Amino acid sequence: MAYNPTDDLLLDWVVLRFLRRCSAMREEERRSTRRFWVHPIVAERPRRGHFMNLYADLRQHPDKFHNYVRMTVTSFDRLLADLRSGLRFQDTNMRRSYIHFIISSWTVCLNIKCIFFFRFLATGNSFASLHYEFLLGVSTISMIVRLTCEVIWKRLRPAVMPVPTAEDWIRISDGFLDSAQFPNCIGALDGKHIRVKKPAHSGSQFFNYKQYFSVVLLALADSDYKFIIVDIGAYGSSADAAVFRASRMGERLRSNQLTLPEPRCLPGSTGPPAPFIIVADEGFGLSRHVLRPFPRRGLDERRRIFNYRLTRARRYVECAFGILCSKWRVLHSSIQMDPDNVKKVVQACVILHNFVRIHDGASDGDVEGQHPTASIPLDNTLQGRPGVAGLFVREQFASYFVSAEGVVPWQMDAISGR
Structure with missing residues (x-):
């Protein structure tokens, strides 16, 4: 029987399809056996999160607010207004993976980001510590800290640290x-x-x-x-x-x-x-x-x-x-x-x-x-x-x-x- 190269190609194709199917089945099994899609502790954020229980009270006491975020209420609101457009992520396919955690109110969402971001800068607490304070995922906190730093540098630098003349x-x-x-x-x-x-x-x-x-x-x-x-x-x-x-x-x-x-x-x-x-x-x-x-x-x-x-x-x-x-x-x-x-x-x-x-x-x-x-x-x-x-x-x-x-x-x- 003469050697046919097409047989080898067909065999390779069958093996590759089999391996891909096995990989997909393992991934599907891993996802189906995942313990939590949203951890119960994180799901309690709207009711028990640090922000929900403290932010409104802090604004009523300017000295405590200043000690918490290292700036006055007026400066915080001004900063929030300057950064608002840069921190309001659009719900694109690229960002949909981490936008699901945000509360429906955009104002509350932006305040949460800025409050826990300033808490990170003011204390140096680890992301794990902030996770238990604000009931946000560690990977979510890491991503928001990085993106917020970028927005602050790009949006505020021309105003507060311009190129000297x-x-x-x-x-x-x-x-x-x-x-x-x-x-x-x-x-x-x-x-x-x-x-x-x-x-x-x-x-x-x-x-x-x-x-x-x-x-x-x-x-x-x-x-x-x-x-x-x-x-x-x-x-x-x-x-x-x-x-x-x-x-x-x-x-x-x-x-x-x-x-x-x-x-x-x-x-x-x-x-x-x-x-x-x-x-x-x-x-x-x-x-x-x-x-x-x-x-x-x-x-x-x-x-x-x-x-x-x-x-x-x-x-x-x-x-x-x-x-x-x-x-x-x-x-x-x-x-x-x-x-x-x-x-x-x-x-x-x-x-x-x-x-x-x-x-x-x-x-x-x-x-x-x-x-x-x-x-x-x-x-x-x-x-x-x-x-x-x-x-x-x-x-x-x-x-x-x-x-x-x-x-x-x-x-x-x-x-x-x-």
Whole structure:
């Protein structure tokens, strides 16, 4: 009997059909034996859920509401109005799988999302804990947290953290001159480690000098403790000089794309115009637009005064980090998400920080200046030799701070420890 290739093809087809049928039967059996389609605890959400039993009462007591969601009732309603269109999912086939849990009232649905989302940020509670509080599925909570972070970043960023213009830089520098007596300063720069769980297959990339896994939040803050520019997601093992050098902020500063104003004379001075600068700690490289303190060895009085004046301006970013983490305590704990989603959570926290500062101002819960945060460690191997332009600018400011035009009456007492 002659060999016929068609017989092999037919046999393969029959075997494939049989295997597919067996797989479908197993899947059908698994579904039919599923214990619950909707768990009885979750089904009790309209009657026993945390939101249903607490939200209306919280709105009657503004101080309790502020403590619960970290903002006033007015700001919460304004935020809800800004995010409404982005959070009202359309009932498409793509989203039908997770829209079934929503209560019929759209208003209640949006409030539930925002309330438990802010509860997550304000406490750092796990998704499992929120599941028992709000009687929502863990996977549903995870999806809504991720999508809400994306909507907050896209919808609110242009309003609360816009790209600075030359006029904005001048306004920021005027704020530093009034509050810190540091002229031509357009921001305080520093980095903060955000604790995360160890990402899979990451080796030691995220392992920092404090012996835990983290990503880096690099931020430039103004004198009102608001963030101007942020860069999030660098490896925790990286030093701040490397993070800044690789960030978009650093690239735009080096290529003169930050629309900085033209240099201007320091107040009361008749000397050469000074450039607008960023103040930072020893972990950053010295350049024409980034000033760091003089090395601590062999300081004379003039250099000690400069270091003191620079520290007074740089503390604003430290305080901004303290306020951020005190309000959104998810940043105090290890965020149990992958790095991409951790970045979205931190982005949302930064935007909400600015939103609350703009609409609510300072509150009694703020801890300005009381809990300075630790910056990224100094790695001398990544510093490089400071440029001549940076050395000249630093000497120009140091001379100004001891001149009759730039001196402040308390600086001698401060450096002498009195």
